[in-house]
Amino acid sequence: MKFLRDTWLVFQRQMQLLLRNPVWVIVGITQPLFYLFLFAPLMSKALGQGRPLSQGETYQLFVPGMLVMVALFSAFSGFGIIAELRAGVIERNRVTPVSRVALLLGRSLRDVVQLMFQAVLVTLLSYPFGLRIAVGDAVLAFLLVGLMALLLSSLGYALGLALKSEDAMAPLLNTLIQPIMLLSGILLPIAMGPAWLQRLADFNPFSWAVSGVRALFAGHPGDDSVWQALAILTPLTVIALIVSSRTFAKSVR
Template identity: 50%
Template sequence: MKLLRDTWLLFSWIMGQTLRNPVWPLIGLFQPLCYLFLFAPLLQSVSGVPGFPAGGALTVFTPGVLVMMALFGSAFTGFGLVAELRSGFIERLRVTPLSRLALSLGYLLRDCVVLLLQSILLIAIALPLGVHINLAGLVLTLGLLILLALCLSSCSYALALLLKDENALSSILNTLSLPIFLLSGITLPLTLAPPILRLLARFNPFAYAVNAARALFTGNLASGDVIQGYLLIGLLALVAIFWVTRTFQRATV
C-alpha cells in the first residue's frame, strides 16, 4: 500500500509538471506524423511486391511508426533526469520516505501515460487515411507500447544516473538508436531485406516488437510474432526496471 501511495504521489507531481508544459510531448508527435504523411505514401508502389506483408501499406507502416515513437521518445527521457540531478531535485527526494522503487515507477508511469496519449492521437489521425485495426488489436498494441516505454525509459534513466552528463548520454543513445532503428524493420519490413540484415535483426529485440505490432494491426492476435514480442519485451522491461531501481538506490544513498 505504501508503494502505491508513494508512486501515485510522485507520478501526480511529475505528470502535473508535464501537463503544465505540454510542448515537448506534442513536438514528439511531429516526426512520426512526418513519416505518416510524407513517407508512408511512398510505400504504396512497393506494397504489392513479393515479401511485403498483407494488409496494405499504411496498416503495415503505422505499427512501425508507433514503435519508433516509443524508441525515440522513451529512450531520451534520461535527459530530463540529468537536469533534475543537477538542480538538486533528486537529492531532495533522497531525504523523503519515498521508496526507491516508487521513485522509479513514478517517472516510468508518467512516460507510459505520455506515450499512450501520443499513440492514441497518432492512430486517430491514421484511421481516416485508411489504417484498419480492431479494438482487441488496438488494446494489445497499446499494451506492447507500454512495455516498450517501461524498458526504454528505465534504461535511459539508469544511464542518466550513472553518467550524470548530457553529452555522454547523448553520445551513447545516438550511437545505439540508429542501428536499432535500421534493424527493426520500422520503415520497410525485414521480409524485403537481404539475408544478412535479417540475420542481424534476430538479435534486435525491437524487430520482434515491430513484428508483433504489425500482426496485431492485421488481426493476427494469437500469432507467434505477438507471443514472441510480448515475452521478449516484457522480460526486458522487468530487467530494466530492476536495473533502474538498483541504480536509484545506489545514487541516493
C-alpha cells in the same frame, strides 16, 4: 501498499509537471506525424513487392513501425533526470520517506502515459487514410508499445544517472538507437532484406516487437509473433526495472 501509494504520488507529480509544460508532448509527436503524412504515402510501391498496395494496406504496415519508433525515443528520458540532478531535485529526494523504486517507477509510468497518448493519436489520424484495427487488437498493440516504453524509459533514467552529462549521453544514445531502429524494420519490413540481415535482426528484441504489433494491426492476434514479442519484452522490462531501480536507489541514498 506504501510502495503503490508512493508510486502514485510520484506519478501524479510528474503528470502535473508535464501538463503545465506540454511542449515535450508536442515535440515528441511532431516527427511521427511528419512521417505519417509526408512519408507513408510514398511507401505503397516499395511495400507492395510487385504490386502497389492500397493506401489502407500501406498504413496497416507503416503505422506499427511508427509506434515502435516513438517508443524507442523513450530512452531519451534520461536527459530529464540529468536536468533534475543539476537542479538539486534528486538531492532533495534523499530526505523524503518515499520509496526509491517508486521515484523511478512513477517517472517511467508518466513516460508510458505520454507515449500512449501519442500512439492513440497516430492511430486515429491514420483512419482517414484507410487504417482499420479492432479495439481489442489495438489495446494489445498498445500494451506491447507500452512495455517497450517502460523498458527504455527506465534504462534511460539509469543511463542519465550514470553519465550525469547530456554531452556524453546524446552521442551514446544516438549510436545505440540508430542500429536498433534500422534492424527493427520500422520503415520497411526486415523480410524484404537479404537473409543475413534477417538473421542479424533476430538478435534485436524490437524487431520481434515490430512483427508482433504489425500482426495485431493486420487483425491476427493469434499470430506467433504476438506471444513471441510478449515473451521477449516482458522479462527484459522486468530486468531493466530492477537494474534501473538499483541505480536510482544508489543515487538518492
